[in-house]
Amino acid sequence: ATTEYPAVTQQRLDDAHKSTDWLTYYHSYGGESNSPATQIDPRNVKNLKMVWSHKFPADLTQGFEATPIVNGNFMFVTTPKDHVYAFDATTGKKLWSYDPQLPQIAYKTVCCDVVNRGVALYKDSLYVAMLSGEVASFNAQDGQINWKKQLFDPGIGYAFSLAPLAANGNIYVGSAGGEYGARGFIAALDAHTGDTVWKKYTVPSPDEKYGDTWPKGMYTHSGSPAWLTGTYDPENQTLYWGVGNPGPWLAELRPGKNLYSDSLLAINAGNGDIKWHFQYTQHDSWDYDGVNTAIRAKINYQGKEYDALIHADRNGYFIALDQKTGKLIYAKPFVKTTSVLGYNKEGESINNPKSYPKVGETIHTCPQFLGGKNWWSMAYDPKTHIVVVPSLHACGTYTGSKVSYMQGLPYLGEGFSIYPEPGSKGYGEVQGIDVNTGKKVWGHWSKMPWNGGVTTTASGIAFTGSLEGHLYAFETKTGKVLWKSPKLASGIVAQPSVYEVDGKEYVAILAGYGGANPIWGGPMATMTKNVPRGGTLYVFSLNN
Numbered sequence: 001a002t003t004e005y006p007a008v009t010q011q012r013l014d015d016a017h018k019s020t021d022w023l024t025y026y027h028s029y030g031g032e033s034n035s036p037a038t039q040i041d042p043r044n045v046k047n048l049k050m051v052w053s054h055k056f057p058a059d060l061t062q063g064f065e066a067t068p069i070v071n072g073n074f075m076f077v078t079t080p081k082d083h084v085y086a087f088d089a090t091t092g093k094k095l096w097s098y099d100p101q102l103p104q105i106a107y108k109t110v111c112c113d114v115v116n117r118g119v120a121l122y123k124d125s126l127y128v129a130m131l132s133g134e135v136a137s138f139n140a141q142d143g144q145i146n147w148k149k150q151l152f153d154p155g156i157g158y159a160f161s162l163a164p165l166a167a168n169g170n171i172y173v174g175s176a177g178g179e180y181g182a183r184g185f186i187a188a189l190d191a192h193t194g195d196t197v198w199k200k201y202t203v204p205s206p207d208e209k210y211g212d213t214w215p216k217g218m219y220t221h222s223g224s225p226a227w228l229t230g231t232y233d234p235e236n237q238t239l240y241w242g243v244g245n246p247g248p249w250l251a252e253l254r255p256g257k258n259l260y261s262d263s264l265l266a267i268n269a270g271n272g273d274i275k276w277h278f279q280y281t282q283h284d285s286w287d288y289d290g291v292n293t294a295i296r297a298k299i300n301y302q303g304k305e306y307d308a309l310i311h312a313d314r315n316g317y318f319i320a321l322d323q324k325t326g327k328l329i330y331a332k333p334f335v336k337t338t339s340v341l342g343y344n345k346e347g348e349s350i351n352n353p354k355s356y357p358k359v360g361e362t363i364h365t366c367p368q369f370l371g372g373k374n375w376w377s378m379a380y381d382p383k384t385h386i387v388v389v390p391s392l393h394a395c396g397t398y399t400g401s402k403v404s405y406m407q408g409l410p411y412l413g414e415g416f417s418i419y420p421e422p423g424s425k426g427y428g429e430v431q432g433i434d435v436n437t438g439k440k441v442w443g444h445w446s447k448m449p450w451n452g453g454v455t456t457t458a459s460g461i462a463f464t465g466s467l468e469g470h471l472y473a474f475e476t477k478t479g480k481v482l483w484k485s486p487k488l489a490s491g492i493v494a495q496p497s498v499y500e501v502d503g504k505e506y507v508a509i510l511a512g513y514g515g516a517n518p519i520w521g522g523p524m525a526t527m528t529k530n531v532p533r534g535g536t537l538y539v540f541s542l543n544n
């Protein structure tokens with residue numbers, strides 16, 4: 001029976017890493033995507049059975065990318081085109097749903113499918129950011145709208161694709177639009193009223209610090225979006241938020257380091273001030289968005305303890321940074337890397353001059369633009385100090401072309417193609433990486449790309465789904481396949497969530513192939529053309 005909605009207090013969010021709910025995008029503020037649940041363990045996981053499923057309207061044929069968010073026995077998911085659904089997490093009974101019926105213009109400047117990655121919860125409310133530029137607050141219990149705010153006009157270059165982050169009375173969002181030259185921003189809205197508390201552009205204006213890392217006048221159409229949810233340290237109220245690719249893609253048109261493109265920002269959550277930055281890729285010409293999650297982790301590297309941030313970058317490096325200073329601890333390639341050759345003592349990327357395309361010229365480099373890993377959440381199990389990373393082994397060509405900025409139109413100046421990384425056993429590899437060394441300890445290969453996010457549990461399991469449509473349970477420590485679900489109705493590009501209600505543990509996953517790969521993947525997309533489309537939510541549990 002559906003009960004009263006339990007308020008998501010700040011205390012519950014601060015303690016979310018210890019919770020068997022799934023209250024926030026990465027389960028916890030630290031970004032671990034690691035549940036303390038242990039009822040499903042490596043021995044009994046083979047007995048998992050589907051307990052309920054929900055098929056979404058058949059006209060939603062795009063990518064289902066949301067992580068199911070669970071509070072008590074309420075589960076919330078979003079679908080392509082920003083529909084919101086609330087279910088009873090134990091029975092699948094639909095409690096309420098909302099279709100914003102976005103106008104066509106809302107889909108105009110969306111680079112990589114009309115996706116939504118999920119909701120944020122705070123107190124009695126639920127928050128969604130939409131492709132149209134709206135951020136909306138709902139009563140989580142019944143779906144009544146509290147407020148709606150428009151942060152930008154649809155169709156001019158911006159979109160929201162991310163799940164918002166809730167902390168200390170604020171709702172944090174970041175913009176997409178790197179492929180349209182839309183100058184990126186991160187904003188804090190008052191959770192109660194929706195009023196903007198602060199808004200910070202990711203590219204400084206000429207009079208601000210680092211404004212001189214761009215040619216004069218370019219900052220107004222500089223890309224550098226912030227399209228994935230950041231992580232957070234509640235103790236010193238610092239956000240760790242990634243910034244995407246600079247615009248246009250063709251670096252030749254914008255001499256300089258182009259800060260803060262492809263960087264991690266440590267941000268004062270109260271006022272938006274930048275405490276430090278680390279630029280993963282300077283002067284990017286390959287769409288190596290630096291938005292991928294930076295997980296807070298205690299590591300021991302070469303005999304020294306660090307409060308670190310660990311991150312698998314699009315540029316192919318697995319990176320550990322010092323949380324306090326943003327200084328580089330290590331950077332180790334996890335796929336073949338020929339654009340960025342390494343990092344110097346100052347922590348600057350050393351870029352291969354031969355990997356820069358010029359107008360009318362073609363270069364080959366690795367990884368290609370979707371990166372060694374795209375936005376797909378990795379999961380970190382502190383007990384084994386292993387992080388499980390969905391990686392992509394692909395290289396490609398880039399050809400430079402002339403481009404000028406036009407509001408609302410693509411701003412690339414490059415054409416591109418994709419081919420398999422020479423010598424690799426497929427496009428996809430789920431990797432177990434020991435954060436104390438930065439080195440791979442196991443790999444599970446697949447011919448097709450692996451675009452599913454990962455969730456680990458305290459019992460030593462890593463759950464993640466394949467494009468073939470199977471949810472897998474790997475042993476976190478060894479990569480051994482412990483269980484594989486029957487083939488689901490579509491391929492998986494979302495992250496599972498794990499939760500308990502009334503002492504029973506469940507695993508939830510959205511199947512519904514889509515996202516960037518089928519749109520931009522060329523031959524890599526062609527090999528996935530038989531993956532059926534359409535979204536279904538599946539929930540598994542032990543039959544006891």
Ligand SMILES: O=C(O)c1cc(C(=O)O)c2c(n1)C(=O)C(=O)c1cc(C(=O)O)[nH]c1-2
Pocket residue numbers: 063065111112113115160161175176177178179225226227244245287289369370374375514515516517
């Ligand atoms: O620069 C940007 O603003 C931006 C936004 C997004 C997005 O919002 O989904 C993607 C990308 N870039 C991108 O480069 C990319 O590879 C990508 C993949 C996906 C996806 O959902 O599968 N989104 C995006």
Ligand SMILES: [Ca+2]
Pocket residue numbers: 178179244245287289
């Ligand atoms: Ca991009």
